[in-house]
Amino acid sequence: MEIGILGLPQSGKSTLFEIMTGVKGGASHSETIVRGQASVPDERFDKLVEIYKPVKVSPAKVPFVDVHAVGEHPWDAIRQNLSGTDSILHVVDGFSLPDVSLSLDSYRKLEDELIFSDLLIIEKKLERLAKMSNKKAISPQETAQNDLLPRLKECLEAGKPIRTAGLTPAEVSMLRSFSFWSIKPELVVVNVAEDNLSFADTFACEAKLEEPVLGICCKIEAELAGLDLADQKDFLSSMGIAEPAFGRIIRAAFSLLGRMSFFTVGEDEVKAWVISVETKAPKAAGAIHNDFERGFIKAEVMSYDDFIAHNGSQAQVKSAGRLRLEGKEYIVSDGDIINFRFNV
Numbered sequence: 001m002e003i004g005i006l007g008l009p010q011s012g013k014s015t016l017f018e019i020m021t022g023v024k025g026g027a028s029h030s031e032t033i034v035r036g037q038a039s040v041p042d043e044r045f046d047k048l049v050e051i052y053k054p055v056k057v058s059p060a061k062v063p064f065v066d067v068h069a070v071g072e073h074p075w076d077a078i079r080q081n082l083s084g085t086d087s088i089l090h091v092v093d094g095f096s097l098p099d100v101s102l103s104l105d106s107y108r109k110l111e112d113e114l115i116f117s118d119l120l121i122i123e124k125k126l127e128r129l130a131k132m133s134n135k136k137a138i139s140p141q142e143t144a145q146n147d148l149l150p151r152l153k154e155c156l157e158a159g160k161p162i163r164t165a166g167l168t169p170a171e172v173s174m175l176r177s178f179s180f181w182s183i184k185p186e187l188v189v190v191n192v193a194e195d196n197l198s199f200a201d202t203f204a205c206e207a208k209l210e211e212p213v214l215g216i217c218c219k220i221e222a223e224l225a226g227l228d229l230a231d232q233k234d235f236l237s238s239m240g241i242a243e244p245a246f247g248r249i250i251r252a253a254f255s256l257l258g259r260m261s262f263f264t265v266g267e268d269e270v271k272a273w274v275i276s277v278e279t280k281a282p283k284a285a286g287a288i289h290n291d292f293e294r295g296f297i298k299a300e301v302m303s304y305d306d307f308i309a310h311n312g313s314q315a316q317v318k319s320a321g322r323l324r325l326e327g328k329e330y331i332v333s334d335g336d337i338i339n340f341r342f343n344v
């Protein structure tokens with residue numbers, strides 16, 4: 001589970017990466033690839049920390065990868081290093097270009113590279129399949145691919161990414177070995193100038209993308225990251241900004257990956273565990289430890305809302321009959337507070 005930061009050279013990728021993860025980006029490192037984790041801002045989590053005042057605080061994290069591509073073929077380095085990522089955060093330069101149509105062109109330029117790269121893969125595969133003289137040697141998997149790939153080819157030829165082709169989860173899974181770029185979920189982030197904060201909205205209106213589009217002024221938010229919390233608030237309100245944009249971007253990236261969190265609480269630690277949506281209780285327990293999954297008995301669950309409605313007291317939740325004992329088939333909800341019972 002990783003999000004690759006993509007964008008044309010000098011669009012602000014490393015600046016954004018550093019704001020989100022606190023890890024210095026590629027430009028100031030000798031490595032061409034840098035990994036970092038961003039904490040997912042969550043008011044519910046903050047409230048639980050306030051209630052328990054734990055020794056250890058462990059928010060949900062999202063891993064990002066930044067590539068600093070130099071030399072004559074930066075695209076090759078990017079392709080090599082980001083091909084294994086699960087989704088894409090596409091950074092668009094919205095600060096140095098004088099109008100939205102130029103930013104849109106730069107967005108399209110990179111998208112077209114991704115689309116073209118996928119198209120080549122499909123053409124090669126279809127050619128190979130067509131050449132196979134002994135049709136019986138074609139596996140059932142390849143037969144299915146042979147049926148599906150022409151549809152994707154059409155989609156790419158129309159300039160549209162594969163993710164817009166309405167594939168079923170089974171089809172997506174069948175296509176995994178191709179490592180297509182344009183199949184990955186994408187979040188578009190427009191890096192705007194400090195005197196033109198509405199630029200991202202104009203971009204979103206004109207681009208009419210299916211992908212979510214968020215704006216950020218990396219320059220302002222990089223300055224912000226250097227301040228303490230109280231100064232950050234003053235700074236933001238003086239700029240007329242309610243919440244730092246990087247927090248919204250991390251949250252959007254988190255949901256782009258199809259992830260959610262459940263909490264474990266106590267005076268030792270309050271922790272947000274990251275699981276896929278639609279995860280059943282034993283598998284969620286396995287996120288904590290294999291033994292929890294292997295020896296799963298029951299999950300003691302209360303919803304975050306019930307916990308808060310009962311004054312942040314587990315005892316009150318229990319006496320109100322709102323503490324549930326859930327079994328193996330229970331599908332964990334976002335924000336559940338869980339205590340697993342297990343036996344190994």
Ligand SMILES: Nc1nc2c(ncn2[C@@H]2O[C@H](COP(=O)(O)OP(=O)(O)OP(=O)(O)O)[C@@H](O)[C@H]2O)c(=O)[nH]1
Pocket residue numbers: 007008009010011012013014015016025026027067068069095191192193194217218219220
């Ligand atoms: N004016 C302005 N400059 C910015 C902004 N964001 C980034 N920059 C500048 O743009 C340059 C490139 O920023 P980086 O974050 O290194 O861009 P990058 O996409 O990682 O660049 P490469 O890795 O070389 O492709 C730096 O000199 C930044 O100071 C912004 O919001 N406004």
Ligand SMILES: [Mg+2]
Pocket residue numbers: 013014015025026027067068069
């Ligand atoms: Mg960089």
